[in-house]
Amino acid sequence: LxxxxxxxxxxxxxxxxxxxxxxxxxxxxxxxxxxxxxxxxxxxxxxxxxxxxxxxxxxxxxxxxxxxxxxxxxxxxxxxxxxxxxxxxxxxxxxxxxxxxxxxxxxxxxxxxxxxxxxxxxxxxxxxxxDLTTILPILKLKMGIDCISTEDLENITEVSHFIYEMANLSGNSNQPFVGKNAFSHKGGVHISAMRKNVKTYEHINPELVGNSRNIKISELAGKSSILHMSKKFGMHLTKENPKVAEILKVIKQKEKDGYVYEGAEGSLEIIMRSMDMNIQDPDYYRKKFFELEGFRVITEMHKTNLISEATIKVKVKGQEYHTAADGNGPVNALDNALKKALVHFYPSIKEISLSDFKVRIINKAGSASKVRVLVETNDNGKLWGTIGTHENIIVASWNALVDSYIFKLLKRETTW
CATH class of the missing domain: 3.20.20.70 (Aldolase class I)
Structure with missing residues (x-):
């Protein structure tokens, strides 16, 4: 001074x-x-x-x-x-x-x-x-200090996520109280215990802070996980139903192939509902609404101008539809072409948009690595995640995109 x-x-x-x-x-x-x-x-x-x-x-x-x-x-x-x-x-x-x-x-x-x-x-x-998102719940819920109204505390997770969005940052999944993993459970024994008494692995009711319970499907998970997700998806599977064991078998094989369903519950629900309709066919709904006949993606660079164009042929309700669209990259071009093809048959497709796109390497093999693509889709504020894996990043992206469209149609065109 x-x-x-x-x-x-x-x-x-x-x-x-x-x-x-x-x-x-x-x-x-x-x-x-x-x-x-x-x-x-x-x-x-x-x-x-x-x-x-x-x-x-x-x-x-x-x-x-x-x-x-x-x-x-x-x-x-x-x-x-x-x-x-x-x-x-x-x-x-x-x-x-x-x-x-x-x-x-x-x-x-x-x-x-x-x-x-x-x-x-x-x-x-x-x-x-x-961090006020940690301190306020502790004071209010654990120490009985009336420092925030019950209604405001129930909004604290939403406020936390909003601030991350305004700062253009990804949220901290492991953040206490408000993070996506704060009330996540993974592993058959844990989930089985949770179904009997939630206090075994949760120190508060997540709804008190506006969060929600998240049961993760993994190779550690057993029938309890499938039954929990069944209930969450509004299905009616029981532990005696042979479909549960078959679904679990498919999920475990998928995870060995590089799939993870944490953040991709849309893809998981498609599999579970498909096998609920046909126990032998986890792709039942992936074939119900449309089938891919083929696609081609071309990316050209003219000096500083990059152009990507996707040509696609799909069969919908017995009719073939052949179209093309461009985009600011190969995945965007594929997304635009698929939407252009399907909107003639399913106008509600116009309501969805891709809100997040993540790529992860599964096995480290340089440029030949297998990749995992996670897509988040927005439908008028409602979000869901889907996944695709492949050695070719375009194919992995295609698989994730297809599931995002299938999930929309599953909710829109199907009644149970």
Whole structure:
């Protein structure tokens, strides 16, 4: 600051006096307080005493560089309370550079802090700040502190996801309370236990924070997973039904081939409903609405101008339809061509659009690697995921795209 200790105190006092005279409430954030306290305890206490005496409504102690550990906070906070008196309103401002910003905030609350500063999803400089999407549910649901209304808390997952979207960032699937995996369960024994008592693997009801239970299908999963997904999809399979074992057999083989159904429940439902109709045919619905006769994709570069064109031939209700479309890439061109072909027979296809497209390498074999493509489709705000795998990225993309269209038609054209 290029000033003396005494002049610093004068600036604190003058600034707060000016703000108070102009009718402004002052929340005094004591930047670098904990480091300052460790370096010069008495002067650190003087600065916040000066702010309080000048009229600050709140004294917020800041761990500005994020180096404080939870066990260090208590003794310092207690000394501050003894020095300022019980009438002082104290707060905490933590940074996550040591990965303990949330723990620091809770520890401060236990030692008398009545204000916790934080951000949605913990967004902040460097490693971020205290995450309000974690702190608010803990205070409300686990500690009984009425810091947020029940209705607002039920919206916190939606708010979290909205903020990620506004920041153009992918959400943290493993984020407590609001992440996609926060209430996800995988493995036959776990899922079987969950069906008997949800408290075995869930510390709160996910609906309290606007989240939902997610049962993941994997090679570890057994009949319990299939039965749970059956119920979720509105099907009526029972554990005695031989279709359950056959569906599980198909799913396990698919996963050996590189398929995963976490985030691709649309593809999973197509398989399960197909085998519910015909136990021997997991592709029943993939052939019901249309069949591919063939496609061709061409990408040409003319100087700096890249052009992709897809030609496609499909058979729908016994009729062949041959068309072409271009796009800003081969997958986009295929998507446009397929939609152009099908919309003549199924006008509702116009309602869907591809909202996300992800490619993952399954086996590392350089440019010959097998890939997994995950597609997310938007239908007037309703989202579903589908999947395709292949050594050829275009074919993998095609498989995922086809499932996204099939799922739309399955919901639109079929009644059970």
């Amino acid at each position: 290029e000033t003396s200790l005494k002049e610093n105190l004068n600036m604190i006092e003058d600034t707060i006096n000016f703000l108070k005279k102009n009718g402004i409430e002052v929340v005094y954030d004591a930047e670098h307080f904990f480091d300052g306290f460790k370096n010069n305890e008495q002067y650190a206490l003087q600065t916040i005493s000066c702010a309080l005496n000048a009229g600050a409504s709140w004294i917020v102690l800041c761990d500005t560089n994020g180096g404080l550990l939870p066990n260090e906070l208590g003794p310092i906070f207690d000394k501050v309370k003894d020095f300022l008196g019980t009438e002082a309103h104290l707060g905490i401002h933590a940074h996550n550079d040591s990965g303990v910003a949330n723990a620091i905030a809770l520890e401060a609350f236990h030692h008398g802090a009545k204000m916790i500063q934080g951000t949605i999803n913990g967004f902040g400089e460097r490693c971020g700040n205290t």
